[in-house]
Amino acid sequence: MRLDVVTIFPEYLDPLDVSLVGKARARGLLDVRVHDLRDWTRDKHHTVDDTPYGGGPGMVMKTDPWGDALDDVIADGYEHGATRPVLVVPTPSGEPFTQDRAVELSRQPWLIFTPARYEGIDRRVTDEYATRLPVRELSIGDYVLAGGEAAVLVITEAVARLLPGVLGNAESHRDDSFAPGAMAHLLEGPVYTKPPTWRRRGIPDVLLSGHHGNIARWRRDEAIRRTAAHRPDLLRRSAPDAFDKKDRALLTALGWYQDQDGHWQPPAQDAP
Numbered sequence: 624m625r626l627d628v629v630t631i632f633p634e635y636l637d638p639l640d641v642s643l644v645g646k647a648r649a650r651g652l653l654d655v656r657v658h659d660l661r662d663w664t665r666d667k668h669h670t671v672d673d674t675p676y677g678g679g680p681g682m683v684m685k686t687d688p689w690g691d692a693l694d695d696v697i698a699d700g701y702e703h704g705a706t707r708p709v710l711v712v713p714t715p716s717g718e719p720f721t722q723d724r725a726v727e728l729s730r731q732p733w734l735i736f737t738p739a740r741y742e743g744i745d746r747r748v749t750d751e752y753a754t755r756l757p758v759r760e761l762s763i764g765d766y767v768l769a770g771g772e773a774a775v776l777v778i779t780e781a782v783a784r785l786l787p788g789v790l791g792n793a794e795s796h797r798d799d800s801f802a803p804g805a806m807a808h809l810l811e812g813p814v815y816t817k818p819p820t821w822r823r824r825g826i827p828d829v830l831l832s833g834h835h836g837n838i839a840r841w842r843r844d845e846a847i848r849r850t851a852a853h854r855p856d857l858l859r860r861s862a863p864d865a866f867d868k869k870d871r872a873l874l875t876a877l878g879w880y881q882d883q884d885g886h887w888q889p890p891a892q893d894a895p
């Protein structure tokens with residue numbers, strides 16, 4: 624997969640040299656190119672922003688540096704044999720970036736990221752490129768960042784770990800909390816490793832029992848408890864047939880009940 628990132632803060636993307644993404648690059652599974660948007664300015668001050676039409680606070684990123692940069696990056700990618708570019712635009716007004724989106728992006732051969740600053744990019748730039756290639760405007764969550772670079776790091780890490788050959792078998796993603804499938808989406812329960820006692824704290828006996836059936840049941844119960852506490856929306860969304868008899872007994876013990884169509888609902892005091 625080829626990734627291009629156009630930014631006024633290329634050094635913000637230095638973490639792409641490290642860890643999982645860095646290793647994927649070193650192994651030739653990922654070709655990452657970071658570009659400085661100011662290389663496509665023509666004035667003495669390398670201006671990338673201007674005042675907003677209609678007035679108001681802040682500044683807006685100008686059309687010309689983005690248009691010239693994207694034209695060159697797209698041409699360079701094609702010259703190197705890349706195909707089917709997808710433009711990924713991080714923005715607080717984008718669609719939610721989810722695991723499903725990560726899977727979709729991981730199947731693309733070429734992603735071009737345009738992390739902005741200030742109040743974002745003049746709308747005509749995304750409108751123009753949307754006539755030539757798929758454009759995904761994405762938000763990584765309901766909070767406000769000062770720019771899109773951190774979102775590029777997040778999206779890249781979520782996508783890179785899905786690429787064939789990036790994760791070893793041991794750390795494969797069959798058990799991901801948000802991996803899609805016909806099961807309930809559950810958060811992970813607690814995990815433990817050596818030593819067996821630390822500051823007088825032990826390990827749950829069941830994990831030392833060697834009884835694999837009981838261990839699997841305990842883990843699932845802990846996952847359900849944690850999901851009920853932290854992400855009740857995930858349980859409410861799960862199909863009723865995603866829960867077995869012991870799941871249903873636990874949910875009932877936690878005060879949950881089934882509505883008319885069988886979906887689980889939290890106890891009235893903490894609904895919805």
Ligand code: JQB
Nearest residue numbers: 713714739740742762763764768770771774
């Ligand atoms: C400028 C960004 C995010 C990119 C994602 C997320 O554009 C703005 N509008 C209102 C307030 C602040 C900004 C600053 N800003 C470019 C830019 C914010 C992304 C962003 C984002 N993806 N929060 N904020 N989840």
